[in-house]
Amino acid sequence: MSYEENFAGIPPFPDDVPCAPLLRLSLEKLLNHNETEVERLCSACKDLGFFYLDLRGNPILADADGLFDTGERLFELDLDEKRKYDMSKQFSYFGYKESGAAVVDKFGNRDRNEFYNVSKDDVLGNSNPLPQPDVLNKSRPLFKSFITNAHGIVTVVLNLLNEHLQLPPSTLANLHRLNAVSGDQVRMIKAPPQPPDDRRTALGQHTDFGSVTVLFNRVGGLQILPPGRDAEWCYVRPLPGHAIINLGDAMVKFTNGLLRSNIHRVVSPPGSQAETTRYSLVYFSRPEEDVILKRLQGSDCIPPLAPGEEEEEIKSKDWIIRRALGNRVALHGEKIDYEESLGTEMISRRAYI
Template sequence: MDAQDNFADIVNNFPGLPPFPDDVPIAPLLRLSLGKLLAGDKAELERLYEASVDIGFFYLDLQDCEHGESLLGDADGLFQVGESLFKLSLEEKKKYDFSAQNSYFGYKGQGVAVVDKQGNLDRNEFYNISKDDIMGISDPLPAPEVLHQSRDLTKSFMQGSHAIVSLILKILNDKLSLPEGTLSNLHRLQAVSGDQVRFIKAPPQPVDDRRTALGQHTDFGSVTVLFNRLGGLQVLPPGADAEWVYVRPLPGHAIVNLGDAMVKFTNGLFRSNIHRVAAPPGIQGDSTRYSLVYFARPEDNVMLRRLDGSELISPIEDDQVEEEINSKDWIIRRALGRRVDLVKDIDYEKSAGTEQMSRRIKV
């Protein structure tokens, strides 16, 4: 089933929010079942592999198993935390601005990152919470009281999201016939990494100037688990003449996508698809858009290079040079690469990620 179906078997709208319009193009994403994946359903495992190769995005239905329902409950709780977090004064939030720390944990205000070649600035604010902090792997980071009070809920959400990431990595590992545990052992929950939860707020844009809120990019980690309730996320499907299409939020579902690390590990076999965030379509554009994300990244010391051990992963070409960079350095470079307050000469194309390397026409 893809996003062009009518979703007659699910509720199409989130309570209390304006409906997603029916007259905008939506991305043809597969809708996968967490329950079936956990049960090892062969057809569902194959659909996951297909989505990973074709577009790198898919819906994950969380309503058909206890694990999924628990994660949905945690996400609902954190949406409320996010709203309280962003209601804090700008002065209070700026105390935790990560630009002062040359880090990517903490607060990012609106209008500090470039979103296009013309130099327009972003229209969202977000707050990144370190997995290592919440899991007790590193020292606690300074944070507002509302986040201190919700550490247990954040930990539960991280554990639930990471378990889904581990399941996806195991399935893809088996599909590639890699030695058992190859991918999972690069993403251990208790190991030092750049994994994080991100709260995002995008206020309504001016009616006469609704444009990109977050510039086109690929994610620089391995697997992203996203929860949002209003439209705005757009992907650019494969193909020379492709046009931007919306990813319609579905109640009870997460939106999952692969990141650049999976492209590098498989030498372009898996897809880290380019995407961006625009103003929500139709009457949704009058509402504030909140999102909640779990970003899973390789452990800090993992080198981002092609993995050996699978016949499905093409060899390095004679004229191909793999960059020698570990996950930690890669993440810092990508996370801060479009910050006008930190980078003098922003290379917009380079900061977009692996998409320019991996983009290819499907025939």
């Protein structure tokens, strides 16, 4: 079944809701270093930090189809079975998170999705294997193919940004090597329809804490808040044959704010899609574990630090654990510093949000 055919049977995304102005970029053109397309990529990464990437003809679409099926089978398992792999019990960001285990706002409202994080390094053999359900073990070849193809897309983006920033060759790619240990993961997500009289945020507003995110979904619900004091939340329409790509906070830190990690959230899908279970598939690329998240040297394009400004000395691994588990009820009870889990963009928005 083609990726386009997998949209069949899903209620149409409505035309009367505000949608984010994401640029549609072509992976083929980027691979061919089409000058106009590369300029559009760099503009998208500075202005909004989100864009569509046309992947038609790329094998990752077949990988995504297979993993959507794997995810559905995974989430059909009994809750007690899935809880055996609860990531909070291991103080890890790999494993299972059940619905309601995290908060979505400062009032303590619980999230409305469950997900499972699969380690890139486990799948590729860079680390010791982690315990996981049989349905995932049986799909390891598929995960390996998806991870390899997704990481290839990430590397294309990083190399083009590297050239734009006039950094020494492969600076960014060498911080995100496929076979180096990192927090890279595949996340499978399930968000069932919400009660008609209580449709609200399913995943709270945040920025991603890694470098580049590659997202596949077929049902709406993702929203972004564009830059600007008077900005309003707008939906990101899923497009067949396309991934949604966005930058994370690590890229903000590496470029001292030149590149953008935009705030986003997940709400109940719009229109008739609200009655549909929303599945998502994500590849999160993050800097290698020992990388220090701070402004990169070697580029005159990256803004300097402000006079007297000192950067936090924190390794990628410690940063990821702090951000990934910061809003988990199971770890912190009700004493959660919700603001600290939101990400870098909230620092600049707090003055007027």
